[in-house]
Amino acid sequence: MASVIASRPRPRPAHTQGVTRCVYTPDGSKLVTVGSNNTIRLYKTGFDGEPDNIDDCQEQNIAVSTSNDFFVAGCEDGTVSLYTYGNNLFDRFLLRATLPVRDVALSPDHKWCAVASDELSVKLVSIEDSTNLRKLDEHRKPTKHLAFDPKGTLLALSCTDGVVYIYSLTAESPELITKVDGIIGRMETDSETSCQVAWHPDGRAFAVPTPTRAIQVVSKNDWEKQRAFKNGHDGDITALAWSPNGALLASAGKDKKILIWSTRDQSVVARYEYPNVVDIAWHPTKNLASFTTSDGEVFISPEFVPEQFLNLLRLPKQPAPFIHDPLVSKPPNGHKALATRPRRDSLASLEDLLDEGYGDDDDFVVDDDGAGYTLNAGRKRPAEDDPLFGSAHPSKRGNFLQPQQHESFQPGSTPWRGNRKYLCLNLIGFVWTVDQDSHHTVTVEFYDNELHRTFHFTDTFLYDKACLNDKGTLFASPPREAEGSPAVVFYRPHETWTQRNDWRIQLPKGEEVIAMSLSESFVTITTTAGYVRIYTLFGIPYRVYRPKNTPIVTCASWRDYVLTMGNGPVGPDGMCKLLYTIQNIKRDEICQNEDTVALPEGETLKSVFFSDNGDPCIYDSTGTLLTLLHWRQPSRASWVPLLDTKLLDRLAGGKKKESYFPIAVADDKFHCIILKGGDQYPYFPRPLLHEFEFEIPLTSVRPEGKPKKSKKKKSSDEMAIDGEDPFGRANESGGEEEEEEGESAEKSELKNLEQAYLLKGLRAAQMADFVDATSRSSAQRAALARLELDIDKTLLQLLAIECREGEERGMRALEAVSLLRDRSGRMIEAAGKIAERYGRTILGEKIRDLGERKIAGDDGADEDVFDD
Known part of the structure; x- marks a missing residue:
């Protein structure tokens, strides 16, 4: 975009030589200027005569x-004064600082004034009551500039140590929420070079000058660098300001230039040639801007934006210049999707539904005589693009419900944060990319560098998805409509014995990858055309089919099995049910067909993957990890919780605020990345992986400081299990002084054993399914037998605890014995010895009776043992 040299406005001597500042009132009626002399000038907009003066000032x-009714001025003598427009007179002092004031800012509601001085703390003073003060003192250096965000909930401090400090003002006491380092430079408070934070009008980002004479945009959601305005100034920047709609940015520098930039493409559209400019102010509604110099002059430019670019100033509010704007990125499936599914505690009444969703049917029945026989008289139609009921329908029948669909996602990936994102995170390694404007730079790193070497490459296809396993790396790029380039899928094996080891395919025009997965056997691609495309690892198309429920949400795979998820029928809460299908591609068998994913109402799916043992797992927005049991058997699958992260011991006491980004399930542990504070996704540098033991949610989180497990000596029942003599040593009871501690340890031990029994039973069921579905090797059968033996050992330990509790727990103890899986009688015999050791004679007799029935194969008669 070619720049234009704009016409020159005339200088207006306003103050003596020195720093001069200017600002328009919010309604645009006045321009206020302050300077080094004891006069404040008020220029009326549209009036070319002499300004009004306030001489009674510092x-x-x-x-x-300024506001529309008053303005505040900060002085080098440390005073902050308030002046009113009605009589253009000094009203009162708001604050007195011990050192020179450097900046003042009124909150958007004009109820507070922030004051920065050479003191270390920044003060917030109430306009109505100047004795009402709040201090911001978590930064360590004086503040040169400060700025409220458009909503008034944040205050940005540009300090002399080269750090931008962001304070939250939502609580009674201001709280430092982040430090943005590495953008502004170190400087003195009286330097003419600016490090002023200028919030974009949409409130999602701010711009700030950098030591490299560029203007960097920083996003508010993650405080990462976004687009930058570069190669414009040859000197340090002294002032900058957004146009009221955010479509343009004006900046001034020591190179005697004033530049007007286009926000959309960061190009210069107009230039002024003026020296010593230190402040710029845009008029809120007109093509008018003013700027001041260190010579005390004021320039009022009535045609600040040249005519050929005036349309930019007339646009509605424009978005901040993000590298990847989350507001403009649409779900790949092209349907309306919600990142979160809002919970609805109860359905609206039929009348409310008709009122909100179907409008007033104003021409269907007309209440022209005011008799009141139209129930909806006077009611308005819903606004366009209502998130629940959709846009206004031209039909007199009104609108129908707009279903809310689950947003599609690629498991193990993160959204763009600044110019970086993780394409894949798993236990093999991670893939990440950096947006370099004209191309991307992709890096693939492995945890085991001896097995595979890290590599990186320049990516001209702009890949936005990736999968990684021991075999290779899979990439996918979106179509580029401007260039006419289709979506591309690229696979690169880690090792091969042929020279040509990678392959690349193009999808049909207009088709985009929604999600993909990579297994030891196949490449699975789901697309916006509603297809699931299966390829071999060497790029041979193996199968293409369309699932029954679309839009597709995500997919996962393991060996020959492929799991796909899609939006199903609408539930009573207006949300689409999430359905999944599992099939064996090589055998052409469907294991589960369009079954429902077990999600609580209003919750979303965060990730889906197969465990290292080949069992499907999901992680949802409640922080719960679940696995699918009996999934190889049609219509038998059920979702079983393995871990509820809200109940972790580390969260006891409520002091820690953290969430977890799921990575994998392996070695019977949940592997994840811990996210601190309000973070939803991991970021750079690469965070460490953490692992948690499975813990099926049975009880609430333990109070802080309570131990999870209690150490104990080997009990007699454990000796009986291992074939040792349970009577070989004396009873080592601790005495009355240890009774209370022993009771607490016993309860903890009981909970641990119950937990272990459930987990081992679940693992045994999964292993039995796996053994039944494959050729049974001796090693697999032996592993399953050992696991069932461990289950019986756990039940015997439970039996011992029940026996110690007393005779009244005999029924529970006998029930534990009835759950034993061993049919040889060895475990029944061990259970009888445990009962005899604790003197439970009646229990021992019933256990022997139960053992005889089990050996005889009369399982149906087990219940008779509980009868007297």
Whole structure:
């Protein structure tokens, strides 16, 4: 976009030589200027005559901020003064600082004034009551500039140590929420070079000058660098300001230039040639801007934006210049999707539904005589693009419900944060990319560098998805409509014995990859055309089919099995049910066909993957990890919780605020990345992986400081299990002084054993399914037998605890014995010895009776043992 040299406005001598500041009132009626002399000038917009003057003021005013009714000025003598427009007179002092004031800013509601001085703390003073003060003192250096965000909930401090400190003002006491380092430079508070934070009008980002003479945009959601305005100034930047709609940015520098930038493409559209400019102010509604210089001059430019670019100033509010704007990125499936599914505690009444969703049917029945026989008289139609009921329908029948669909996602990936994102995170390694504007730079790193070497490459296809396993790396790029380039899928094996070891395919025009997965056997691609495309690892198309429920949400695979998920029928809460299908591609067998994913109402799916043992797992927005049991048998699958992260011991006491990004299930543990504070996704540098033992949710989180397990000596029942003599040593009871501690340890031990029994039973069921579905090797059968033996050992330990509790727990003890899986009688015999050791004679007799029935194969008669 070619720049234009704009016409020159005339200088207006306003103050003596020194720093001069200017600001428009929010309604645009006045321009206020302050400077080094003891006069404040008020210029009326549209009036070319002499300004009104306020002579009753301090000298060396170097900061000003205004509302429609009053303005405040900060002075080098440490005072902050308030002036009213009605009589253009000094009203009162708001604050007195011990050191020079450097900046003042009124909050958007004009109820508070922030004051920065050479003191270390920044003060917030109430306009109505100047004795009502709040201090911001978590930064360590003086503040040169400060700025409220458009909503007034955040205050940005540009300090002399080269750090931007962001304070939250939502609580009674301001709280430092982040430090943005590495963008602004170190400087003195009286330097003419600016490090002023300028919030974009949409409130999602701010711009700030950098030491490299560029203007960097920083996003508010993650405080990462976004687009930058570069190669414009040859000197340090001294002032910058957004146009009221955010479509343009004006900046001034020591190179005697004033530049007007286009926000959309960061190009210069107009230039002024003026020296010593230190402040710029846009008029809120007109093509008008003013700027001041260190010579005390004021310039009012009535045609600040040249005519050929005036349409940019007339646009509605424009978005901040993100590298990857989350507001404009649409779900790949092209349907309306919600990142979160809002919970609805109860359905609306039929009348409310008709009122909100179907409008007033104004021409169907007309209440022209005011008799009141139209129930909906006077009611309005819903606004366009209502998130629940959709846009206004031209039909007199009104609108129908707009279903809310689950947003599609690629498991193990993160969204763009600045110019970086993780394409894949798993236990093999991770893939990440950096947006370099014209191309991307992709890096693939492995945890085991001896097995595979890290590699990186320049990516001209702009890959936005990836999968990684021991065999290779899979990439996918979106179509580029402007260039006419289709979506591309690229596979690169880690090792091969042929020279040509990678392959690349193009999808049909207009088709985009929604999600993909990579197994030891196949490449699975789900697309916006509603297809599931299966390829071999060497790029041979193996199968293409369309699942029954679309839009597709995500997919996962393991060996020959492929799991796909899609949006199904709408539930009573207006949400699409999430359905999954599992099939064996090589054998062409469907294991589960369009079954429902077990999600609580209003919750979303965060990730789906197969465990190292080949069992499907999901992680949802409640922080719960679940696995699918009996999934190889049609219509038998059920989702079983393995871990509820909200109940972790580390969260006891409520002091820690953290969430977890799921990575994998392996070695009977949950592997994840811990996210601190309000983070939803991991970021750079690469965080460490953590692992948690499975813990099926049975009880609430333990109070802080309570031990999870209690150490104990080997009990007699354990000796009986291992074939040792349970009577070979004396009873080592601790005495009455240890009774209370022993009771607490016993309860903890009981909970641990119950947990172990459930987990081992679940693992045995999964292993039995696996053995039945494959050729049974001796090693697999032996592993299953050992696991069932462990289950019986756990039940015997439970029996011992029940025996110690007393005779009244005999029924529970006998029930534990009835759950034993061993049919040889060895475990029944061990159970009888445990009962005899604790003197439970009646229990021992019933156990022997139960053992005889089990050996005889009369399982149906087990219940008779509980009868007297």
